[in-house]
Amino acid sequence: MSHPPAEQSTTGSAFDGFTQVAKSVGQVVAPTTLLTALLFFFGWNHVYRFFYYFGVDSTTLDPSIREYLMRTVDALFVPLIVVGLLCMAVLWGYTALPNSVRERRPAWWINALITVLAVAVLLNGVSRVFVVTALNDGLCVAPVSIIIGVLALWALIVQRRNRLRGQLPETTPPRSQAAAVTEWAILFAVIGISLFWIAADYSIAVAQSRASEWAAQLPTSSQVVIYSEKDLHLSRSDVQKTRCDTDPAAGSAYRFRYDGLVPLTRIGDHYVLVPRTWTPGNGAAIVLPASPPGAIRFEFRLAGDSPSSTC
Template sequence: MNEGSGGLGRLGTIVGAIAAPTSLITALLYYFGYYHAYWFFAYFRVNSTVLGFGMADYLMRSLDALWIPMTVTATAGLLAFWGHDLLRHRIAAGTRLPALRYLIPAVAGLGFLLALGGLWSTFTGTFLNRVLTLAPLSLSVGVTLLAYALHLRRTFAVGGPSSGEGGADSDGSDGGDSDDGRDGDGDGDGDEPTAPAPAPPDAPSAPLSRPEWAVLVELAVVFVLVGLGLVWAANDYAASVGVTRAQRFLNGLPDYPSAVLYSKDSLSIGAPGVRETRCDDRRAAYGYRYDGLALILQSGDQYVLLPYGWTRADGVALVIARNDSVRLEFGPSPSARSAAARSHSC
């Protein structure tokens, strides 16, 4: 019986009994979506917790943060399974693979170095922390390689196929006449029965079976370390995607539709590029108008507006409560108005 596959199935049953897969996946998507939103709005100096995001908002943002990590992880996992299956079938067919005696130590050594570097990077800054997701991926890949090297040693190096020297049959006889003078039919002349020949010293011994609890503990530790490394990597990537999306939004800000903000009372907006106009008509429902703004997001009861002149040095973002005292009117973007003005010029 394969201890790895049996223990993995048993571990899956235990994990499934503790946490339903759907709940676990939803929690992870919420977590990654939260960090995506947090770093996106933090780029504009807005704390995302004041925007009243709901579960659906975070789940939608998590897809943007996890698309590439899930694709890369699934592809790497599929290639690893195919490679292992090819190796297993070649050995099962009796093909000798001398490279295994070098492959197993090499995989174990590489896994140890990567796992050590990833663990060290969790406690102090190393060169691995300077590259996005490199430290957590070192931990996950290193632990996976160590576990796989141990699996190869247990499965192939110890329990591999062996054949006797000199064309001996599987029962240990050489197929010819015996050396003790007995006939081929096994009738002797009263000779004493000889003791069976001892096994050669280099014959592989059967691997000792381990108790189920040891298999489960080993798989659980591997699962936890690999899982934490992948969550750590996905978290860093989600934060990076949030910042990248904010920078891309800022670069395309001149092409976004303008949002003219009307308010019953003065909002005293002093952001660069925002113009306040007071309406002279006393019968107007909204006495103040603000131009030079673009809408980033409307979430719950909040509007998030950004001035077209926003800069990283001194720019401010506006969070306006959504109620009857304000309204928005959308119009052409500044770039569209500039193009229209040029087309109508003489």
Template sequence: MTQPSAGEPPVAPTSDRLLPLLKVATEVGSLAALLTALLYYFGWARSEAQARAFGADASVFDMSTADYLLRSIDALFIPVFLLLVASYLGIRVHRRLTGSHRVGSVREGGPEPVPSTPPRSAIRWARWLRLSWLIPVAIGIPLTMIVPVFGHITFPLWVAVGIVGTAYGATLHRVFQGRPLPSLTTVALVAALLAVTLFWTAERYATFVGGEMAVGIKAAPADELAPVAVYSVRRLNLSTDRVRETITPGPEPGYGYRYDGLFLLQRSGDKYFLLSDGWNDGLGRLIVLPDNDSIRLEFGG
């Protein structure tokens, strides 16, 4: 084994240099997996709420994983933006409370900088933060009673704030007192609780978004969905008077039946899911047609 020459710093083994990279890759992979699972669950909950509003179930749509992920992205822009802003502000507050700035100047060959002593205000904040578990009781429950919809959606979020605040305050208190940090078991338990509240919040928000989208579609499907004319080889016998049937030669030979008054909700699982008008009058229908040669769809108009 080659020894380093005099005056040269020792070279760390390759395994020691790879450990930090592996740690970062593991953390990034875990966050990506959690985010993917959250997006999938949000897309499913949103689709389930929307399907139930039209008298069906999300399983009927037979959507793929990519469909659920794509359906969650547009509704999560604002929540993710607010979460990133809150994370940035949290880092700034953490640095201020822990006194992470260094006192004194650093000179070459001089002593290492000494951490500043945490101010009294930081110690008081640490004590108050340990009472954050009261936040769901003091804020979440009253909001649910005063503003039911908003309170119902945000209650899991207040629970998460209570968990984070309590754990953070207890950790700060330990640091200021020179006591050991919480054990890995405690950290894992707090992380698991946060994951549960995160999915809990996503479920309630997704259900609200899906329900509101269904309300808008029911009120004015022509404003929310693309109109479509359906040409069929055989008579479809649609059970709603909001769809007009015309016996006429279609755009191709053999398509002798045309149906107007339908709107495309989505296509998935090799099926077309169409809506008729009249939902507010109890006359609306969700119509499922196979995507095969016996059906031809024409958009626009």
């Protein structure tokens, strides 16, 4: 007559399968690679939306990976601090609760209420894929709703699973490892995709905010005077072109001067400039290659320092 082994575990753990899934993901995508991909995705959206505000397609500027990643530094301080403080508040708050409160089993109606709220929040986030409403259209509302809803339901399922297992005989076999691995694989996928969604939404919002702030400072920003050997054909009413009357015998490299421009940035192998009179919907950004045909010189001046009227 056979007997079940006495040492067999029947309790199981909420994190059964987590190690196996994490190890499998780590073998395919290293954690640093995944983080770099997330930061790159954030930087790409930031760069694209920032220059799109000025009417420039950033893909034509050929930014480097370093320039994409550097764009993330400007925007990640606030969300990292907020997430860190929230995690500390949850951990410390739970620890500060009396033992009588932490060990008390929630009433059934509390679990039912949490379930309804979690499902509602989850559906609100998922609905953003199909339709835009006032409840899911805010900054990062949809992906954050999905994460909160999924984690809340997972916690309720774990609580329910443990309660049912406590009612089963000790000889009951533990939960299937395949089911645990599948559950964690789905959690990894849903939360991972939601994190990329958050990165996209937040980077776009930051880029548009930075571009709007920069455009508002145009009247007081430093200006740049361009001296060029060849005519750059910047023949706009808000860019003043002056032909320099230079003595051919002097061998001067610069025959044209352009005033009224403000430097936006240098990215890739290009300079991006806009007229000082630029406004959304009125004005064009100017992209110059860093190595244009012929000699070129930039002369930077403060907003109140007007250049000479002649070359």
